[in-house]
Amino acid sequence: MMDPTCTSTARKRPRRAAVEVRALALCALMVLTFTAWCVASPPVLAQTARPIDYRIIVHPKNPMVTIEREFAAQSFLKKVTSWNHGGVIRPVDLSPDSPIRRKFSEEVVRRSVSAVRSYWLQVIFSGRGVPPPELQSDDEVVHYVLREPGAIGYVSGHTELRGARTLLVQ
Amino acid sequence: MRSDRVLRRTGRGAGGIARIGLTLALVLAGGASARAEQPPAESAAVEPAPGETAPVEPAPVEPEPTKPAAVEPAPAKPSLEESARARPFRDSPLAVEVHGFVSQGFILSSGNNYLGNSKRGSFEFNEVGINFTKGLHDRLRVGVQFFARDLGAVGNYAPKVDWLYLDYRFADWLGLRAGRLKAPFGLYNEVNDIDSARVPVLLPQSVYPILNRDILLAQTGGELYGYLRMPPAGALEYRLYGGTLFIDPPVAQPPLSLKSFQVPYVFGGRLMWETPLDGLRLGGSVQQLRFDTAYTLPGMPPMPPSEITIGIPFVLWLGSFEYAAHDLLVAAEYGRWKADVETTIGPASKVDTVVNERYYVMAAYRVSPWFYPGVYYSRLVENVDKPMHRDNYQNDLALTFRFDLTTHWLLKLEGHYMNGTLDLAPALNDGTAKNVLKRDWGVFFAKTTAYF
Numbered sequence: 286m287m288d289p290t291c292t293s294t295a296r297k298r299p300r301r302a303a304v305e306v307r308a309l310a311l312c313a314l315m316v317l318t319f320t321a322w323c324v325a326s327p328p329v330l331a332q333t334a335r336p337i338d339y340r341i342i343v344h345p346k347n348p349m350v351t352i353e354r355e356f357a358a359q360s361f362l363k364k365v366t367s368w369n370h371g372g373v374i375r376p377v378d379l380s381p382d383s384p385i386r387r388k389f390s391e392e393v394v395r396r397s398v399s400a401v402r403s404y405w406l407q408v409i410f411s412g413r414g415v416p417p418p419e420l421q422s423d424d425e426v427v428h429y430v431l432r433e434p435g436a437i438g439y440v441s442g443h444t445e446l447r448g449a450r451t452l453l454v455q
Numbered sequence: 456m457r458s459d460r461v462l463r464r465t466g467r468g469a470g471g472i473a474r475i476g477l478t479l480a481l482v483l484a485g486g487a488s489a490r491a492e493q494p495p496a497e498s499a500a501v502e503p504a505p506g507e508t509a510p511v512e513p514a515p516v517e518p519e520p521t522k523p524a525a526v527e528p529a530p531a532k533p534s535l536e537e538s539a540r541a542r543p544f545r546d547s548p549l550a551v552e553v554h555g556f557v558s559q560g561f562i563l564s565s566g567n568n569y570l571g572n573s574k575r576g577s578f579e580f581n582e583v584g585i586n587f588t589k590g591l592h593d594r595l596r597v598g599v600q601f602f603a604r605d606l607g608a609v610g611n612y613a614p615k616v617d618w619l620y621l622d623y624r625f626a627d628w629l630g631l632r633a634g635r636l637k638a639p640f641g642l643y644n645e646v647n648d649i650d651s652a653r654v655p656v657l658l659p660q661s662v663y664p665i666l667n668r669d670i671l672l673a674q675t676g677g678e679l680y681g682y683l684r685m686p687p688a689g690a691l692e693y694r695l696y697g698g699t700l701f702i703d704p705p706v707a708q709p710p711l712s713l714k715s716f717q718v719p720y721v722f723g724g725r726l727m728w729e730t731p732l733d734g735l736r737l738g739g740s741v742q743q744l745r746f747d748t749a750y751t752l753p754g755m756p757p758m759p760p761s762e763i764t765i766g767i768p769f770v771l772w773l774g775s776f777e778y779a780a781h782d783l784l785v786a787a788e789y790g791r792w793k794a795d796v797e798t799t800i801g802p803a804s805k806v807d808t809v810v811n812e813r814y815y816v817m818a819a820y821r822v823s824p825w826f827y828p829g830v831y832y833s834r835l836v837e838n839v840d841k842p843m844h845r846d847n848y849q850n851d852l853a854l855t856f857r858f859d860l861t862t863h864w865l866l867k868l869e870g871h872y873m874n875g876t877l878d879l880a881p882a883l884n885d886g887t888a889k890n891v892l893k894r895d896w897g898v899f900f901a902k903t904t905a906y907f
Binding site for chain 1: 590598646733824
């Protein structure tokens with residue numbers, strides 16, 4: 286007579302093997318996906334070959350002349366919300382794919398644009414706030430800064446400021 | 456009687472929060488549509504809506520009209536196209552922020568079922584949420600998030616108010632929130648169910664258990680918070696909260712019947728020091744809460760029924776380290792959670808103390824804007840005073856790949872090597888006891904999330 290335990294084990298083996306095959310197939314899919322992405326996508330650094338400069342701008346009535354880098358970073362992450370001279374800080378960002386934003390983010394916020402976006406996703410979905418508005422062009426940023434007395438933004442070095450003031454970063 | 460009232464109140468409380476949330480969402484949505492139909496006068500002057508007739512010369516915007524115009528620099532005259540694109544600014548008092556996400560996951564495990572019937576592969580791993588946030592004033596904000604999920608036998612798409620708050624920020628160093636608030640415990644508790652806001656599919660389960668979401672994630676009450684700059688020593692962020700939890704009562708095992716269940720309090724705090732080294736945060740979290748449960752045990756005639764009460768005060772603490780600079784993330788947390796189980800049966804009572812140990816180390820590096828791999832090791836010990844049998848610990852080594860396919864869509868692939876059976880549920884494994892389940896097992900996750 287056959288041992289029923291043996292029969293049960295024998296039945297389980299093919300099932301287990303099938304699961305392992307599926308797991309291997311998924312792992313292979315993972316590796317293939319990664320390889321395909323690496324091959325298909327151009328290196329990120331290649332997109333920023335030209336030197337980029339930017340200026341931090343504020344409303345003409347803002348009395349500040351210089352700004353600490355840390356204060357600027359905390360303002361754009363909305364950790365600090367008030368100017369030292371009073372009034373609410375209203376930061377404004379460029380769109381995530383802007384090279385100016387990339388440069389500003391790396392140098393002032395000291396995080397990549399993607400890391401900053403992750404930060405804002407955490408804030409948004411945990412109910413702790415909303416990110417600054419993202420505008421499409423330097424001109425729109427200048428327009429916003431001129432309209433809002435508490436505004437702070439950044440634009441490329443050759444943008445016409447139309448009266449907006451530049452802050453020196455310390 | 457008091458307990459009955461508490462139970463009834465608890466039921467009403469949860470429903471009440473849902474009703475308040477729905478009302479708030481309708482009000483917010485109403486505000487949004489009202490703005491669309493009737494723009495404020497100031498906006499209308501400089502920002503004509505698309506399709507409207509543009510003024511011949513939009514009036515220049517004076518930040519302070521009382522000052523003489525001569526000393527004002529000439530304000531920009533935006534083109535109609537510029538203005539239309541830029542409107543509405545999020546900081547506008549009438550703007551409503553709407554964000555949401557939809558996730559679909561897949562779980563496949565070897566050896567044991569985990570979170571669902573995962574040995575044969577399970578798609579019961581979904582999340583959906585939407586939130587509305589509105590600034591009523593420069594310093595006053597309200598918001599609500601609705602959330603539903605299905606994770607094996609948990610959730611079943613029952614919609615819940617995830618958070619609901621009224622937030623007034625007096626100054627950077629002092630703000631006040633009230634409502635149903637996510638609990639700031641550790642680095643990532645508040646985003647435990649937000650796939651788009653983290654690298655791995657599963658956060659380290661030793662510290663952020665996904666199945667205890669209802670207990671740990673949010674509390675209903677108030678919170679004080681603030682951010683203090685201390686140059687050149689960095690900055691301090693503090694959050695103090697207190698309130699209660701509205702959670703489902705435990706299921707009584709026959710012959711016991713549940714008489715009452717309440718959470719008399721939950722309170723805690725988190726202090727984070729942002730060090731002068733960019734991206735380095737150090738901090739600690741503490742939380743204290745208590746569960747009071749009463750059961751009735753039917754007596755054998757002529758003995759009357761007796762009452763069993765179980766009171767469990769919990770004390771949870773966690774130390775946190777995070778270095779997040781440029782594209783690198785390194786995080787580690789260590790904590791111990793202590794529970795004193797006070798059982799009273801008639802005149803007799805006893806106290807059993809259980810101390811968990813929980814820690815993890817995680818690293819992730821964003822190789823490119825679309826590819827973000829990470830790895831972590833996590834260990835959970837249920838009772839540090841018991842022998843280290845397989846059912847008393849759970850070690851987890853995870854490798855995760857996050858692919859940001861577009862700015863609003865991501866895919867994650869993640870593999871775990873598990874050692875130990877503490878995190879497993881016998882009910883999902885044909886009732887097999889944890890000390891018999893397979894000690895070494897694996898689990899694979901695939902998850903995709905769309906968000907905006």
